[in-house]
Amino acid sequence: MITKKPLELYLHIPFCVRKCHYCDFPSSPTTPKEQRAYVEDLCHLIREQKTSKTHALSTIFVGGGTPSLLTAQEISSIFAAIRETFEVVRSGEITIEVNPGTVSKELLACYQELGINRLSIGLQSTNDDELKTLGRIHTYQDFLETYESCKEAGFKNVNVDLMFGIPGQTVSSWERSLRQIAELDPQHISAYSLIVEEGTKFSLMEQKGELILPSEDVEREMYKLTKNLLLEYGFHRYEISNYAKAGYECRHNLGYWQRKEYLGLGYQAASLIDETRFTTGGEPVVLSVKEQMEETMFLGLRMSCGVDKEAFFKKYGCTLDSVYGKVLEEFAQKELLINGNEKVYLTEKGLDLSNYVMSEFLLEDE
Ligand code: SF4
Numbered sequence: 001m002i003t004k005k006p007l008e009l010y011l012h013i014p015f016c017v018r019k020c021h022y023c024d025f026p027s028s029p030t031t032p033k034e035q036r037a038y039v040e041d042l043c044h045l046i047r048e049q050k051t052s053k054t055h056a057l058s059t060i061f062v063g064g065g066t067p068s069l070l071t072a073q074e075i076s077s078i079f080a081a082i083r084e085t086f087e088v089v090r091s092g093e094i095t096i097e098v099n100p101g102t103v104s105k106e107l108l109a110c111y112q113e114l115g116i117n118r119l120s121i122g123l124q125s126t127n128d129d130e131l132k133t134l135g136r137i138h139t140y141q142d143f144l145e146t147y148e149s150c151k152e153a154g155f156k157n158v159n160v161d162l163m164f165g166i167p168g169q170t171v172s173s174w175e176r177s178l179r180q181i182a183e184l185d186p187q188h189i190s191a192y193s194l195i196v197e198e199g200t201k202f203s204l205m206e207q208k209g210e211l212i213l214p215s216e217d218v219e220r221e222m223y224k225l226t227k228n229l230l231l232e233y234g235f236h237r238y239e240i241s242n243y244a245k246a247g248y249e250c251r252h253n254l255g256y257w258q259r260k261e262y263l264g265l266g267y268q269a270a271s272l273i274d275e276t277r278f279t280t281g282g283e284p285v286v287l288s289v290k291e292q293m294e295e296t297m298f299l300g301l302r303m304s305c306g307v308d309k310e311a312f313f314k315k316y317g318c319t320l321d322s323v324y325g326k327v328l329e330e331f332a333q334k335e336l337l338i339n340g341n342e343k344v345y346l347t348e349k350g351l352d353l354s355n356y357v358m359s360e361f362l363l364e365d366e
Helices: 032-047 072-085 105-114 128-134 140-152 171-184 201-207 216-232 251-257 289-300 309-316 320-333 348-352 354-359
Strands: 005-013 055-064 087-098 118-124 158-164 188-193 236-239 242-244 262-265 270-273 276-279 337-339 343-346
Touching: 005 032, 005 251, 032 072, 032 262, 055 072, 055 251, 072 087, 072 105, 087 251, 105 140, 118 128, 118 140, 140 158, 158 171, 158 216, 171 188, 171 216, 188 216, 216 236, 216 242, 236 251, 251 289, 289 309, 309 320, 320 337, 320 343, 343 348, 348 354
Parallel strands: 005 055, 005 262, 055 087, 087 118, 118 158, 158 188
Antiparallel strands: 188 242, 236 242, 262 270, 270 276, 337 343
C-alpha cells in the first residue's frame, strides 16, 4: 500500500454581503447566479487535482470572504467533489468560516452532516458602535444567536475572531470584548490588531485625516492585556495572535507556520507543494534553499513553540546554529529569544518586537 503524504486544502469563497471598511481580502458582494457558477468551477477544479493520487487531506479550511453565504446545496456539492477526489484522513480538522447573521440552523445541520468539525466565527467586537465603525453587517446580539445555534448544532470546536486597535476603541472596551467572549467559553480566540491596508475605505479615510486610531501606547496596552486576560480563562497563546484551550490549536494554521504542504483552490488562493509556491492561474515560483530557510524562521518564530532544531537539520542538512549563529547569539543576549538545545523560540519581549526580530533572519545572497 502506498502511504500518501499529508496535504492541507484551503478553499477560497470570495463573497461577502458587503465590504468591511478595513478589509483587503479578495472578496466582494455577488449575485446568486455568479455564486453558483463559481461553485461549479471550484468543484471542477477540485476534481482535476492530480495531487489526490499522492496526497491525503489532513485538514480542510473553507475561508473567505463569507463561506456561510453558500447555500446548503452549494457547500454539499463542494464536499462531494472533495470526497470523490481526495482521501480525507480520519479525524482530520475541517473548518468553515461563518459570519453572524448569515448562518441558519439548517445550514449548521448540513455542516455537521458534511463532517465539518470546526467553526470560525468573525465577530471582531462585542461593542455595536465598534462593529458599525468597522462596517460589519451584524450586531453583537446577532453573534450571540449564531454562537448559541452553533453549540446547539453540536459544534465542539469554535473559534471567535476579535480585533483591537479599532478607531474609537478604549482599553476598557477591548477588555469588555475579551471578557464577554472568554466567558462564553469557546475553544479558540484569534485576536488581531487592526492594520490599515491600502485600497480600503479606512486607508482613504486615513489619507484625508478622518481616521482616528488609538495611540501606539494604547494599542500596546491592549496587546499585553490580551494575553494576561485570556490566560485567566485558560487560553494559552500559541502564536502571536492566536489563543486556544489545550488541544484546540488550529491544526490548519499550524501547518502554514510549520511550512507543511498546502493546496489553495479558488480566487487568488496560494499553494505550497514540492517547495514551489503558486496561485490559481499564476506562474509557479520554485523557492531556493535560502528562501526556504528564511520562511522556516519567519513563520516558525511566530509560534510560541518556535523552530525545531532537529527538523531544521533533517530538512537542510546543516544545523540552525551554523546558519543563524550570530543573530541567535545577539538576540539571546538581548533576551529576545531562547536558543535552547532542541528549539529556538521568542521570549515575550521578542514576540512584542516580532517584526524587527523576524527581519534579522533574512540571509545574505551567496
Ligand atoms: S466579512 Fe471578512 S472577508 Fe468579508 S468584507 Fe468583511 S472582513 Fe472582508
